[in-house]
Amino acid sequence: MSKLWQNKLSRRIVILTAVLLTLFGYTVFKDHQMLLESGAGAALNPVQKVVYSANKRLESFIDFFLRYEEVKLENESLLKENIELKANLRNFDSLEAENQRLKEMFAFKNRMDQYDYIGVNVIGKAGGGIITSYIIDKGTEEGLLPGMVIMTEEGIVGQITETAGTWSLVETLSSENISIHVTTLEDNSSSGILDGYVGAGQRQMAKISFLPVDASIKEGDPVVTSGLGRFYPPGFLVGTVTRVEEDRGNLMKTAHVKTAVNFKEARMLYVVLPKSLEDVSY
Amino acid sequence: MLVLFLIDQTLLPFLAVYESYGSLLFTFMGLFIMQTDYEDAFVVGLLSGLLQDLYFPHVFGLHTLLNVLLFTGLSRIGLTLKEGKKTIPVLSVTVAQGIKTTVIIVVLFLFGIGSNYMALLIMPMYTLLLSILFYKRSVAYSRIPMVKKEWRF
Numbered sequence: 404m405s406k407l408w409q410n411k412l413s414r415r416i417v418i419l420t421a422v423l424l425t426l427f428g429y430t431v432f433k434d435h436q437m438l439l440e441s442g443a444g445a446a447l448n449p450v451q452k453v454v455y456s457a458n459k460r461l462e463s464f465i466d467f468f469l470r471y472e473e474v475k476l477e478n479e480s481l482l483k484e485n486i487e488l489k490a491n492l493r494n495f496d497s498l499e500a501e502n503q504r505l506k507e508m509f510a511f512k513n514r515m516d517q518y519d520y521i522g523v524n525v526i527g528k529a530g531g532g533i534i535t536s537y538i539i540d541k542g543t544e545e546g547l548l549p550g551m552v553i554m555t556e557e558g559i560v561g562q563i564t565e566t567a568g569t570w571s572l573v574e575t576l577s578s579e580n581i582s583i584h585v586t587t588l589e590d591n592s593s594s595g596i597l598d599g600y601v602g603a604g605q606r607q608m609a610k611i612s613f614l615p616v617d618a619s620i621k622e623g624d625p626v627v628t629s630g631l632g633r634f635y636p637p638g639f640l641v642g643t644v645t646r647v648e649e650d651r652g653n654l655m656k657t658a659h660v661k662t663a664v665n666f667k668e669a670r671m672l673y674v675v676l677p678k679s680l681e682d683v684s685y
Numbered sequence: 686m687l688v689l690f691l692i693d694q695t696l697l698p699f700l701a702v703y704e705s706y707g708s709l710l711f712t713f714m715g716l717f718i719m720q721t722d723y724e725d726a727f728v729v730g731l732l733s734g735l736l737q738d739l740y741f742p743h744v745f746g747l748h749t750l751l752n753v754l755l756f757t758g759l760s761r762i763g764l765t766l767k768e769g770k771k772t773i774p775v776l777s778v779t780v781a782q783g784i785k786t787t788v789i790i791v792v793l794f795l796f797g798i799g800s801n802y803m804a805l806l807i808m809p810m811y812t813l814l815l816s817i818l819f820y821k822r823s824v825a826y827s828r829i830p831m832v833k834k835e836w837r838f
Contacts, residue, residue: 412723412724412727412757415727416727416753416754416757419731419749419750419753420750420753420754423746423747423749423750424746424750426745426746427744427745427746427747427750430743430744430745430746431743431744431796440738440739440740440745443739444739444740447687447690447691447739450691451691451694451695454691454695454696455694455695458695458696458699459699461699462699527694527695527698527740528694528695528698529694529740529741529742530740530741530742531693531708531737531741531748532697532701532704532705532706532707532708532801532804532807532808532811533705533786533789533790533793533800533801533804533808534741534742534743534793534798534799534800534801535704535801536740536742538694538740564742564743565742565743572740572742574742578799579799579800580743580798580799601704601801
């Protein structure tokens with residue numbers, strides 16, 4: 404032991420190991436970045452944002468040519484869908500006007516109005532290939548907190564796991580470190596905590612575990628946020644049930660869910676912020 | 686080192702295999718360290734580890750600790766090698782990446798943090814490929830007069 408202490412390099416390594424293990428123990432369950440990380444990240448982010456955006460555009464450009472036939476077919480189907488949706492919209496306009504009139508009559512508060520939606524950009528990928536995590540360009544200065552969800556216009560895509568002053572780390576729904584309270588559209592009794600996992604072929608998947616065995620959830624059911632705890636509005640699409648497994652021994656079911664939005668293909672991202680944080684604790 | 690770190694964050698993720706990819710920073714510096722001494726290994730390990738820890742979620746300090754220990758080990762291996770031999774440095778850096786990935790995943794697992802287990806296979810393979818591609822550049826870099834310490838008698 405004394406020989407270890409006499410050697411200059413060994414002494415440095417031992418001291419550094421002690422310091423780093425202390426730091427490691429301090430940070431392992433913290434969800435806010437330290438001052439060093441926050442400041443260094445703020446310095447690197449502008450350059451990182453430019454390079455990441457350029458590479459993202461290049462990837463989209465190459466992807467377009469590789470998937471040209473697929474894009475052409477997708478375009479044709481979208482045109483047909485657009486025509487059908489326009490027809491539906493004409494019917495819905497009159498229903499919405501009546502709904503609005505009834506809301507005003509009963510002073511009904513729209514839960515969606517209790518949240519702000521802040522646009523964010525992905526400026527890099529973190530986790531070093533071991534944890535799949537993305538860096539976004541907003542942090543605590545804009546009011547972001549760990550636990551807030553990230554969404555696109557199509558649905559929920561992920562959740563903030565750590566924040567710094569001007570940037571934050573986000574993990575997608577398929578991460579095992581993410582959990583969101585969800586329910587099905589048809590039946591609110593089929594509600595539970597959704598946990599992520601990566602399925603066969605690296606597909607982004609999630610599952611709702613510990614459902615009661617008599618829950619009516621079935622394949623094809625859309626899964627949406629429940630709004631429990633008021634962290635995020637209810638009714639935002641999370642995904643679709645692909646299969647349901649029954650465990651009669653433990654009297655429970657597990658529903659496997661395919662997420663609605665692929666984070667990598669998401670264009671506009673928003674963070675959902677409650678307008679009033681008094682009744683919400685992340 | 687900053688440029689390599691930025692490449693790791695912004696370019697390599699687009700070339701990921703099963704969401705996992707190697708680290709050009711670790712690979713290049715690992716190869717470079719095998720041609721220098723312990724002092725450089727300590728400093729390079731410390732700096733490269735701090736950069737890698739910067740954006741690593743959930744914990745801070747793991748990359749720094751592992752880089753310092755592994756680079757010191759690589760430097761020791763490098764001292765015993767003849768110049769010009771490529772196989773041992775390339776394999777050593779690959780094994781070092783494998784050890785690092787395994788330790789990180791095990792530590793995260795012990796703390797209940799989920800990670801990508803495919804990284805155990807993908808990252809060393811990726812590192813092997815990067816090592817083969819960048820070995821000559823790392824040797825050339827270590828010979829730049831500003832970088833190389835020259836003893837004058």
